[in-house]
Amino acid sequence: MESLTSPTVTQRDQILVEQQVFNIFNTFFNMPPSSQSFMLELQRENHVDYLTNGLKHLAPSFCVLDANRPWICYWILHSIALMDEFVDPELEDNTIDFLSRCQDPNGGYGGGPGQLPHLATTYAAVNSLVTLGGDKALSSINREKLYSFMRQMKDASGGFRMHDGGEIDVRACYTAISVASLLNILDDELVQNVGNYVLSCQTYEGGISGEPGSEAHGGYTFCGLATMILINEVDRLDLSSLIDWVVFRQGVEGGFQGRTNKLVDGCYSFWQGGIFALLKRLNSSKGERSIPVGDGEDSEPESPQTTASSDATEEEGLNMDLSQGGSHSEKGDQQETSSRVTVDNIDHNSSKGRAKVEPLFNSLALQQYILLCSQDLNGGLRDKPGKSRDHYHTCYCLSGLSVCQRSWSEDEDSPPLPRAVLGPYSNLLEPIHPLHNVVLDRYQEAHEFFTRS
């Protein structure tokens, strides 16, 4: 072992990151309230500019060789959709055409035109098309061929290969099952033994690894859990140790690390944060119904205001965190008094099926990390301070932010309370469908489209 006085490389890096993050927080807390609220503001316009530029920039060189083009489309389009913005019709058309050219004649999407079909890029392409929405986009997907591609990728072990002759891992299982479920082509053949494979990847830590023998990892844990929910076998996982593992991945910085003793990274706001969104919905997700996030099936007779709670400890918890967040707590309180809730409503609500569930992670601390440490004020989001922005991190930081903002909500249809949203209420993003990570109303449109056809 090293001498007592010198920290390991890991520890040194961790200390550096902590210092950087705490400096940012300290500066923030010492600011006047007006600057604080600016700091906490999601720079929507800049983000949209950055993203749209990215997509436009891609456009002329869409055919450049890169095995990840559909991913870039998805990261950008999904981020834009989270902010409830749209791309102009021409760009939309171009994107649909481009993705059509990535579609293999024998099913599935490759990383670019002419490339082999690949499950991950298929997931990205399908999610992009679902995010764009509309008949042209949705009907461009050849589901019959896609199904036969998936059958070819299915390995005897139960897992899936990423592509012909490619690697088998939990990522492949998730992308296959997510797409199949979204397109309404999931059947017993595809599901068979997938659960066994995912189960063999849950480690003694509680999380799920990419392949058997490897260590637990945030991205794979999300993929594994989502897969198990989609195939209705989630009870087979050791959920309590999984929860145990994931809650301890949130660090002092407020953000999540991806693995034990690694550095915080903004993208795990979704991979780890999304796990909580899945857990929250677990008890309404069984069976054919998939996750009934606001499908309208369970329409509630009471007004959504009943989400306001009479629970003193809960308020204390939130306000305590918000006091660090500065100016925001006042707003929250005002809102609280202005929305009157009758006692009757609360009683009634608490006994009903969709009772509100408390998040198991510190949602406000994570929002603070995303807004203050991951946000590039010129547009785009990043891993951590000192790193540069990119589309991948923009997508997963924003997805994580959306999850946080609704982590206290009973259902995705009713807007969350102002105090659940850190910063101005205009920070509120669109809700996502946590199993597929597409914006909820786009999911609903697609769900309806593929159920019909």
Next chain:
Amino acid sequence: MHGRPRKASKPEDEAASITKAQKLRALQTQFFSFHHSKIYTKEAVELSAKLLEINPESYTAWNYRKLAVEHYLSQPDCNPESVKSLLDDELRVVESALRQNFKSYGAWHHRKWVLSKGHSSVDLELRLLDKFQKADSRNFHAWNYRRFVAELMNRSEKDEIKYTEDMIYTNFSNYSAWHNRSVLLSSLLEKKAEGFLLKENLLPEEYEFIHQAIFTDPDDQSGWFYHLWLLDQTVTTDHPLLVSTWPAHGSDVFLVGDRCQNGSFSPFTTVLSDSGSFPIVLYFNQPVKGVSSSTVIIECGFNKNEELLWEPLSVSNSQTAQVWVAHLKCPTSEHDSSVEISVGYSKEIVSPRGSQYSHPSTFSFKVHVQPVERDSSRVSVAENILWREENFKVYRAQSEESIPIPSFDQLCIKNGHESTASNWRTEALAKEVECFRELLSLMDCKIGKLTLARLLMAYDVMSFPFANKLVHSEEVLELYNDLMKLDPTHHRYYKDEHSLVLLRKMTSSEESLLQHCFQYKDSVSSAIGNPICLRLNNLSLSRIRAFERLLWVQMLDLSHNELESIEGLEAMQLLYGLSLGNNKLRSLTALEPLRKLKSLRVLDISYNQIGDHSIDTTRYLCSSPLSHSVGSELNDVALINYWEAFYMFKDLNLTQLDIVGNTIADEKFKSVLVKIMPLLKRLNGELLD
């Protein structure tokens, strides 16, 4: 999915990247034309290498190269030497691709593919890995590849363990190295055939090793995770064991149709059996599956042809559970009948990890039946249990009653060979205890305290399996008290642990348990005929466990505690009366374990917080209501709004329920309850029509 960060571009870079893009475009067009027309000339293959050097993630190009190799191998003129040099070329391409991006899935996968062909030297691989693992010691691709190579080379686990050691010496925070070490050790331990590689030889060395890391920096989390794994390896026995049963071995069970009529039997073992059957409970040391009428053999004079249906007592719907129950029909004649039950003579009882139940055990007991001769409706109406202090009298064992509580010798199935085999475990734990006492004498360390508490408890449980007392329980309780003050963030966890230790302490001996045994007697009823009530009230318990010692309990008073959960209570199959009054239960779903208690008649959940909170944290672990078919009964609108109540109570056979003092319990709710439970006679003390 985790894309590599793309560098932010400056204007001058942009111009360069456009040129690069154009160049790439030309390359790509050429490559795809070769690929699609299946051209595998030297020139074409070289072109693909160029592409991969620039973009290692081009899986299409990797596949093309695989096809090219296969194509070459199918040629008549290929010889071993040319094959080797061809494959070496592949390895070179992979290596330069990895230098460009060592997180490229395609590149690592291609390397595995090449090596699987079996023509390349594997020795170079470790050197290459060394280089990559030094550059990023947490790269999971590299660790995965390392495990692949080690297996291919048949490299011994010991050599690989040595490698993790080197990595740990360079950076003991490297959790990937610790993790791989645990994987290697697990696989070593599975190869038991080699005899000398037993846990008892391996684990003590591992403890020594981990101490170095922990003493160097007690704040680093990686070592603690590994220590936790080691502790788990030390404590868990590989094979499932039966630890307790009801009825206990050698006991006499009295089955009565009516409590009021008998006087002479022990109140501990007299069971009301108005349903015509009685439960048999098997309690294992870990969850098992495969308990069935073919793995559990029953010999008894009555019910010769009856196949018992074994049911797992788990809240989720899985077929794996630590506790299993079956119901045996009561003998019809008044003659005493003995029952002998043999568990595990066939090998199908297994743990989820696949370890077999390998220590067959047999227990037997006698059943005495008292025929029913009563006017049942009259008696039931009169019954009204009031959980008042004055209604409980300290239980005094009648002089002639030899063993009032089924003794622990009977409760615990003896596994003689286990106790000797466990010597090394207790020794290892004792050493650890000593070591952490030393650590704590040097510094104040929360995780050190927690570990010491866990170690002491594990030591006590292990060294006194048939225990009379837990020597360290006071110290452990003190440690948890300390931790609650030191580390308020995790107060509730420590509080739960504190409760569990306290319970274990109280149930660890007959003597301490007897102090909590009372007899119920109110102004109208007589004490005779009522079962013993175990009173664990007013102890500020926030969690409960140790059910293996409480299987005999029929009346349980847990009132005036701080319980938010009653997880595990489903094991207490004989429960007839239960008070959970004045606790902190927050939702109806927290009562889920009760759904498995078919004998439960009297329930007090008054003065909890059900309905106070619109937030339900127990939901996370509650099995899904939608996974159960809810029948057509739910057409009723009132029931839809109260489906949780419907779900919780519809299968219970309660005759008396107290729910007063909960926000949820308004008039509307009460009318719903009456509708759900037609057998209910009293609600909040009031007689129902």
